[in-house]
Amino acid sequence: MSGYFGAGTRAPESELEIIMSDMPSCQFESRPRRIVIGSGGVQADFCTNCSVRPTSVCSVIEPSDISRLAEVAVETIISPGRGFIEEGAPATDFFNVTSGTVKLFKALPDGRRQITGFAAPGHFLGLAVSDSYAFGAEAIDTVRVCRFSREKMSELLDDFPKLERRLLEEASNELVAAQNQMLLLGRKTARERVASFLLDQMQAGLLPGQPPPSGGRLHLPMTRGDIADYLGLTIETVSRTLSWMRSQGMIEVGKGYAITIVSTAKLEVLAAGNS
Amino acid sequence: MSGYFGAGTRAPESELEIIMSDMPSCQFESRPRRIVIGSGGVQADFCTNCSVRPTSVCSVIEPSDISRLAEVAVETIISPGRGFIEEGAPATDFFNVTSGTVKLFKALPDGRRQITGFAAPGHFLGLAVSDSYAFGAEAIDTVRVCRFSREKMSELLDDFPKLERRLLEEASNELVAAQNQMLLLGRKTARERVASFLLDQMQAGLLPGQPPPSGGRLHLPMTRGDIADYLGLTIETVSRTLSWMRSQGMIEVGKGYAITIVSTAKLEVLAAGNS
DNA sequence: TCACCGCATTGATTTACATCAACCCATCCG
DNA sequence: CGGATGGGTTGATGTAAATCAATGCGGTGA
Numbered sequence: 309m310s311g312y313f314g315a316g317t318r319a320p321e322s323e324l325e326i327i328m329s330d331m332p333s334c335q336f337e338s339r340p341r342r343i344v345i346g347s348g349g350v351q352a353d354f355c356t357n358c359s360v361r362p363t364s365v366c367s368v369i370e371p372s373d374i375s376r377l378a379e380v381a382v383e384t385i386i387s388p389g390r391g392f393i394e395e396g397a398p399a400t401d402f403f404n405v406t407s408g409t410v411k412l413f414k415a416l417p418d419g420r421r422q423i424t425g426f427a428a429p430g431h432f433l434g435l436a437v438s439d440s441y442a443f444g445a446e447a448i449d450t451v452r453v454c455r456f457s458r459e460k461m462s463e464l465l466d467d468f469p470k471l472e473r474r475l476l477e478e479a480s481n482e483l484v485a486a487q488n489q490m491l492l493l494g495r496k497t498a499r500e501r502v503a504s505f506l507l508d509q510m511q512a513g514l515l516p517g518q519p520p521p522s523g524g525r526l527h528l529p530m531t532r533g534d535i536a537d538y539l540g541l542t543i544e545t546v547s548r549t550l551s552w553m554r555s556q557g558m559i560e561v562g563k564g565y566a567i568t569i570v571s572t573a574k575l576e577v578l579a580a581g582n583s
Numbered sequence: 584m585s586g587y588f589g590a591g592t593r594a595p596e597s598e599l600e601i602i603m604s605d606m607p608s609c610q611f612e613s614r615p616r617r618i619v620i621g622s623g624g625v626q627a628d629f630c631t632n633c634s635v636r637p638t639s640v641c642s643v644i645e646p647s648d649i650s651r652l653a654e655v656a657v658e659t660i661i662s663p664g665r666g667f668i669e670e671g672a673p674a675t676d677f678f679n680v681t682s683g684t685v686k687l688f689k690a691l692p693d694g695r696r697q698i699t700g701f702a703a704p705g706h707f708l709g710l711a712v713s714d715s716y717a718f719g720a721e722a723i724d725t726v727r728v729c730r731f732s733r734e735k736m737s738e739l740l741d742d743f744p745k746l747e748r749r750l751l752e753e754a755s756n757e758l759v760a761a762q763n764q765m766l767l768l769g770r771k772t773a774r775e776r777v778a779s780f781l782l783d784q785m786q787a788g789l790l791p792g793q794p795p796p797s798g799g800r801l802h803l804p805m806t807r808g809d810i811a812d813y814l815g816l817t818i819e820t821v822s823r824t825l826s827w828m829r830s831q832g833m834i835e836v837g838k839g840y841a842i843t844i845v846s847t848a849k850l851e852v853l854a855a856g857n858s
Numbered sequence: 859t860c861a862c863c864g865c866a867t868t869g870a871t872t873t874a875c876a877t878c879a880a881c882c883c884a885t886c887c888g
Numbered sequence: 889c890g891g892a893t894g895g896g897t898t899g900a901t902g903t904a905a906a907t908c909a910a911t912g913c914g915g916t917g918a
Contacts, residue, residue, distance in 0.1 A: 414765070416771075417857070418856050418857070420856065422766040422769040422770045436755060436759050436761075436762055437759075438755070442759040443762055465748070472748060473740070476747060476754060479710070479751060480713070481713075483711035483717075484711050484717040486711075486761035487717055487761065488689070488717075490689070490765060491691070491697040493769045494768045494812075495691060497905095531864090531865065532865070540768065543865085544868085544906075545904090545906075547867055551868080563914095581693050582692075582693070806894090806895065807896065816875080817875075819896095822898080826897075839884095
């Protein structure tokens with residue numbers, strides 16, 4: 309029991325780093341290649357102007373203390389498909405997503421994969437952690453994160469008790485979501501799962517800094533394969549279920565990643581478990 | 584965003600209360616009947632002598648401050664089969680299990696149920712909470728819990744910052760467990776699920792104050808139905824899988840609730856996903 | 859330009875698990 | 889004592905979703 313925000317090992321990093329998707333395929337590196345631009349933490353006004361601060365854990369830091377936050381945050385850009393947390397690797401850093409979408413997952417030795425969640429802007433990564441990461445993380449589209457070393461995070465927690473309570477709140481929310489997902493995975497049918505997913509995505513789109521999805525128009529950044537791995541289904545079943553929902557007048561499936569929710573009511577009936 | 588340990592509504596309660604299983608069937612009451620014995624919080628030395636304190640969140644309270652803890656804790660005895668947290672009800676109290684086993688679950692309107700976890704002695708209940716409980720809880724065998732009102736808990740957190748960090752650690756552990764369970768429910772076969780479950784139960788038995796299960800001898804307090812609801816299977820599949828494991832020389836199935844693990848290695852191969 | 863690749867859709871077939879059903883064996887209780 | 893009840897096992901059958909397979913489509917790069 310070494311403490312959840314104990315000593316870290318990584319040295320202080322520089323202002324802006326970019327993790328490139330430069331490998332032929334999506335090979336994983338536990339310590340991704342970085343391109344450093346500038347040095348010495350983000351600019352003092354960076355956090356002040358941050359678009360996700362109002363909805364993120366950082367919101368509990370008073371404006372007068374913002375410089376403390378900016379000192380320890382390292383902004384990082386991660387290109388699509390690039391992994392930046394490896395399941396089982398030593399947990400040296402925590403992250404806060406500022407733009408883009410991240411998929412979080414666990415895998416079995418033979419390659420079966422379960423996506424445990426999608427992290428949108430404002431989401432804090434690193435709660436499900438002991439000494440090593442309990443999950444992997446990969447950028448779906450271009451992602452920006454603020455990175456905090458474990459030791460800097462620990463200092464912040466010592467100095468700002470409110471931050472700790474806010475993280476507890478965040479953990480609480482994640483636990484509620486996790487339990488909902490267990491119910492979905494253990495007891496819901498394929499149709500119920502997809503309906504629940506679409507409603508959740510709609511709900512999620514209403515809250516953060518993202519452009520609000522008007523008229524039920526969703527832009528899902530993830531592939532069918534990701535949705536399948538999230539819902540415990542196969543690609544084919546997700547595809548068939550979406551087609552069936554279209555045939556029932558519940559949704560419209562646009563080209564690419566667009567899905568329009570036509571009848572929230574019908575989906576809610578489905579998601580609640582009536583068929 | 585009302586804060587996770589905000590104002591509660593319940594009045595201070597008395598020393599020892601007993602929640603009886605006095606209904607013909609297992610009817611649920613959101614406010615269970617109590618039999619009060621004595622009054623005014625538990626005795627001062629109660630927490631000092633508590634068998635689960637070393638492994639519970641209470642361990643972070645210094646011996647000199649133990650009286651503060653004892654003042655706000657209300658010991659409660661819950662008889663087998665009795666529910667004491669109702670999913671969706673206002674979250675007025677938090678609990679710490681001191682003996683027995685609790686099942687935590689979520690349900691769909693049509694009765695399908697997913698057990699999200701079993702809480703053994705030392706386990707803290709109430710992290711997956713917003714203003715209302717996100718889960719239900721029911722005693723499997725005779726259960727003792729320490730109950731804390733939300734507002735008393737909030738005061739404790741203000742006075743003992745270590746407690747907050749310890750709760751965060753607890754939440755972190757639960758998140759890790761939840762993600763493992765998502766992988767199990769979404770991607771593992773029935774055999775893999777049962778194998779994982781047995782190994783987890785063995786692991787859990789090694790840690791807390793419970794009698795250590797020597798020689799792989801497990802005493803599972805829950806029914807096949809509970810195991811099925813935990814693993815996202817049916818009773819019949821659980822039973823058949825256990826029979827199959829017996830036929831393979833992996834386990835021995837005793838009468839009642841006893842199961843002996845004969846070959847940890849074989850189970851581990853199974854649980855990891857090799858068949 | 860065309861070949862290739864990742865992603866998606868749809869159809870045919872298989873299968874792991876659920877469902878339906880019968881039965882055993884305790885315990886409880888009138 | 890005897891019927892009811894709850895938990896457990898095992899067998900026969902059904903089915904939702906997985907698997908196998910073919911096709912289309914839009915980007916990308918030689």
